[in-house]
Amino acid sequence: MQDRKVTASALAEAFYAKIQKDDPQIGAYLILSGERALEQAGRIDQLATRGETLPPLGGVPIGIKDVLSTRGVRTTAGSKILGNYVPSYDCTAVSRLEAAGAILLGKLNCDEFAMGSSNENSAWHPVRNPRDPTRVPGGSSGGSAAAVAADLAVATLGSDTGGSIRQPASFCGVVGLMPTYGRVSRYGLVAFASSLDHIGPLTKTVKDAAIVLRTIAGRDPMDSTSADLPVPDYVAELQKPVQGLKIGVAKEYLGEGLDPEVRNAVEAAIQKLEKLGCKIVEISLPHTKYAIPTYYIIATAEASSNLARFDGVRYGYRARDARTLSEMYRRTRDEGFGAEVKRRIMLGTYALSAGYYDAYYLKAQKVRTLITRDFEQAFNKVDAIVTPTCPTPAFKLGEKAGDPLAMYLADIYTVTADLAGIPGISVPCGQTRDKLPVGLQILGRHFDEATILRVAHAYEQAATPSA
Amino acid sequence: MKVTAKDVSYVADLANLELNEEERQRMVRDLNSILDYIDLLNELDTSSVQPMAQVSDQYAVDQLEQHSHRFAYAMREDIKEGLRKSLPHDVALQNTPESDGTFFKVPKVIER
Numbered sequence: 001m002q003d004r005k006v007t008a009s010a011l012a013e014a015f016y017a018k019i020q021k022d023d024p025q026i027g028a029y030l031i032l033s034g035e036r037a038l039e040q041a042g043r044i045d046q047l048a049t050r051g052e053t054l055p056p057l058g059g060v061p062i063g064i065k066d067v068l069s070t071r072g073v074r075t076t077a078g079s080k081i082l083g084n085y086v087p088s089y090d091c092t093a094v095s096r097l098e099a100a101g102a103i104l105l106g107k108l109n110c111d112e113f114a115m116g117s118s119n120e121n122s123a124w125h126p127v128r129n130p131r132d133p134t135r136v137p138g139g140s141s142g143g144s145a146a147a148v149a150a151d152l153a154v155a156t157l158g159s160d161t162g163g164s165i166r167q168p169a170s171f172c173g174v175v176g177l178m179p180t181y182g183r184v185s186r187y188g189l190v191a192f193a194s195s196l197d198h199i200g201p202l203t204k205t206v207k208d209a210a211i212v213l214r215t216i217a218g219r220d221p222m223d224s225t226s227a228d229l230p231v232p233d234y235v236a237e238l239q240k241p242v243q244g245l246k247i248g249v250a251k252e253y254l255g256e257g258l259d260p261e262v263r264n265a266v267e268a269a270i271q272k273l274e275k276l277g278c279k280i281v282e283i284s285l286p287h288t289k290y291a292i293p294t295y296y297i298i299a300t301a302e303a304s305s306n307l308a309r310f311d312g313v314r315y316g317y318r319a320r321d322a323r324t325l326s327e328m329y330r331r332t333r334d335e336g337f338g339a340e341v342k343r344r345i346m347l348g349t350y351a352l353s354a355g356y357y358d359a360y361y362l363k364a365q366k367v368r369t370l371i372t373r374d375f376e377q378a379f380n381k382v383d384a385i386v387t388p389t390c391p392t393p394a395f396k397l398g399e400k401a402g403d404p405l406a407m408y409l410a411d412i413y414t415v416t417a418d419l420a421g422i423p424g425i426s427v428p429c430g431q432t433r434d435k436l437p438v439g440l441q442i443l444g445r446h447f448d449e450a451t452i453l454r455v456a457h458a459y460e461q462a463a464t465p466s467a
Numbered sequence: 468m469k470v471t472a473k474d475v476s477y478v479a480d481l482a483n484l485e486l487n488e489e490e491r492q493r494m495v496r497d498l499n500s501i502l503d504y505i506d507l508l509n510e511l512d513t514s515s516v517q518p519m520a521q522v523s524d525q526y527a528v529d530q531l532e533q534h535s536h537r538f539a540y541a542m543r544e545d546i547k548e549g550l551r552k553s554l555p556h557d558v559a560l561q562n563t564p565e566s567d568g569t570f571f572k573v574p575k576v577i578e579r
Contacts, residue, residue, distance in 0.1 A: 088558045089551075181522040195521050221550055225521075293505040304482060311483070313571050315562035325576045330485040342484060343497055349482040350470070350498065363508050365518035370511065372519060404497055405504055421522030446522075 001059045004048050008041035008059030012103050015061045019105070019152050027127045028137075028147040030066050032106040033073045037061075040103050057215065058101030063153035065144045066107040067114050068094055068199070069188035073104075077190040078112040078122040078140075081310050081317045081336030091188025092223065093157055093199050093216040100215045105153055108143030112338045113307065114159050114192045116140050117167060117410040120401050121340045128397070131173055131437060135394040138168030138410075144202045145172040155203045155212050159189060161196045162295050163389075163414025166426035169202050170389035170439025173428045175456070176202045177209045180447045181421035182227035184213075185220030193302035194225075196295075196418045206427060206457040210234035213449060229447060237450040242458040243277030245451070248382035252288035253413055259392045265430040265438040266388045269459060273386065276458050281382050285374040288416060290367050292408055295415040297351050297364035304348030310336065343404060372420040379445045384455050387413050389426040389439030413441060423449045427456040429463065470498045 001008060016034065023029050044059045064070070067077045069087035076082045090098075098104060111121035119127040119142025127142040129135040130150040137146040141158025145168035148156055158165040160178040169176025177200045184199045191197060201212035217231045249270060254263060274280050312318035312332030319331035337345070351360035378385060391412055400407045417424040422443055429440035440459065444452035475494050479486050486494065553559075556569070565572040 085562055088554055088561070287511075290508055290511065293507050296501065297505060308483070312564060313573055316564075318564035322574050325574050326483075328574050329483045333483055334485045334487075337484075339490075339493075342486070342490070343494065345482050345484065346475070346478055346494055347498060347501060350474070350478045353478060353481060360505065362518055363513060365520055366513035366516040367508055367511060369516050369519040370513070372522075405500055408501075 001044070001048060002054050007048070008044035008103060009038060011059055012037050012041045012061055012105065015105055015152065022150055023152060025128065025133060026130055026146050026150055026152070027125050028108055028143040028150065028152055029063065029106045030076065030078075030109050030124055030143070031074050033070065033104050036073060037103045037105055040098060044101055044103070055099070055101035056211070057097060060102045060154050061105050062097060062102045062155050062157070063105050063108045063144065063147045064094055064157040065110050065141050065159055067110060067159050067190040067192075068157060069190070070094060070104070070107065073107065075107065075190070076124070077114070078110045078124065079337065079341070080123045081332070082190075082315070083123075083317055085315050087188070089188065092185040092220045094188070096216050097157075097212070108141070108147055108156060110143055111140035112341050113190065113303070114140040114161055114164055115303070115340050115344055117163070117407050118395070118397075118400065119143065119168070120397065121338055123338055126397060129172060129394050131435065132394065134396055135436070136171065136397055138171035138390075138394060140164040140168075141176075141202065142168050145169050145174055145176065148172070148174045148202050148204060155201055155208055157199060157212075157216075158202050159192075160198045160200055160418065161192050161299060162418050163411040165198075165200050165202060166389050166414050166424055166439065166441060167411060169426040170437065170441075171394035173431070173437030174202055174204060175206055175209050175425065175427050176200070177213060177425045177449070177453070178417065178423060179213060179217065179449055180227075180423045182225050183423070183447065183449065184216050185223040185226040187220055187222035191306040193299040194306065195302060196299055198418070206425070206453055206460050207235060207238060209425070210238055210453050210457075213453075227447070232450050234450055234453055238454055238457045240454055241277070242273075242455055245278045245384065245455065246281050246382040247273055247278045247455065248281050248283035248378055248385040250283050250285045250288070250378070250385060250387060252285050253387035257391050257409070257412070258388060261432040262388050262390070262392060262438050265432075266386070266440055269429040269440045269463070270386060272462055273455070273459060276462055278455070283378045283382060283385065285378060285416070287367065287370045287374050291371055291416045291419060292412055294364045294367045294371065295411070295419060296347065296408060297360050298368065298419070300344040300348030301351050301361050302348070304345045304352065307341070307345055312336075340404070368419050371416055375416075375420045375422055375443075383444075384452055385443040387441045387443070389413060389441040393432050393434070393436035393438060417443050422446055423452055425452050425456050427460055429459070468499055469502045470495055
């Protein structure tokens, strides 16, 4: 592009043509932002024409999950209640990508308010897994993973509260990175559970994930939970050797409920890391089995509070012809929210209600401490931990839709990192006999994305047959 | 059974949800099944464990100085103007379902 062999405008048009052709079968995009994309592409092309150096992501076509606010472009969070909502400001992560020259193609489908593990809770339409259209892409960032897998964007942003970046990355065979809590500003993210929400990239390669993270990470005065820490050059860090790194393998992540084919793929990946010179250390994370119940109390409690703002007054959907204010609130929320969102609001409200607060919410907060301590103790012994990202490969559409608990268990290996606030990445590690992708999860210390990216990159290079 | 139809009505009331009869029945079933699973937490004695509300809490609790400084969250001087200018009136009102041009309009709150 710098040499003017291809223009940013032509590249964006080519991606839109591919979206027109392929996306009807997948359903990854909800809203296309063509005007904004072509304006930005025009700016990049002008720079190239003038012979100026292009910014690092100049002309790179991206998509973002529809929970990220975009000025002048509809942002629905996959919900009817925000069906016509047009934000008046941009999410910081998106502004930073555009400032680096990226071109925003559009907004990607997701489970309503990022609540789900299959993308079937989108109020608009489900997403199909590009690797097998009878199967789900995972969730809640299902559109973000499917778009990368189907080459409908070079990179995308998703959000992860209980596994919503890593689990769909695993199901679709792409790379998904959840940074440390506080590493990336969440200004402009539609809030689900504020102590657990993260924004991060989904990409084809680990290097691309490092490039996106380098662009979006760092302190933002608009988000008081963003950490005031220098951002390493994650791309340069990839070149450091992995020899001698201590990699933990936790037996709690390889036990009951793990699909045998997933186990084989992950064990083969662990052997590969050992061949690369990593030292494999057996560790224990004894409170792992308590993570799902802990998560579903904390996440729903926070969601019940965050979603109280949707009342039909200032923005979004409003029920018609209500006679009183109270009736308007109730009917707006009844008609605007889907079944899973209502279920979580109810569970969270129950857990916070008088008489149950100590038994559920306070208890869960204490177990969260224990889960975090497990990781702290483990990271005294090892530099990173590898696990399967998910217990199974992608399941069929409709397979778990009637059973909320079965759906929640799809996140069993990913929720722990959200609770502890540590970073995690899912990198493809082979496939099953049915050609379904399997994901390897690598977890690291707080603010040590560099190490997990480095291990993921070394594994990816070793696993990819050289061209 | 932990949650009864009466509890569902009470909680729906707190959450400003109405829920139709079918949704209420489904909610009783789903909440009980999830809460039964959540009972797993009662296996653990947490009487001497500090609760963790935020990721940064853990560090304060364990007083690991080398880590806690990393979570120096966002204290800043007050800024009179705010970090960003207030939205103009028309922009602030652009998403409301009903307004009179100056205020958000809602159905009557108090009956006369």
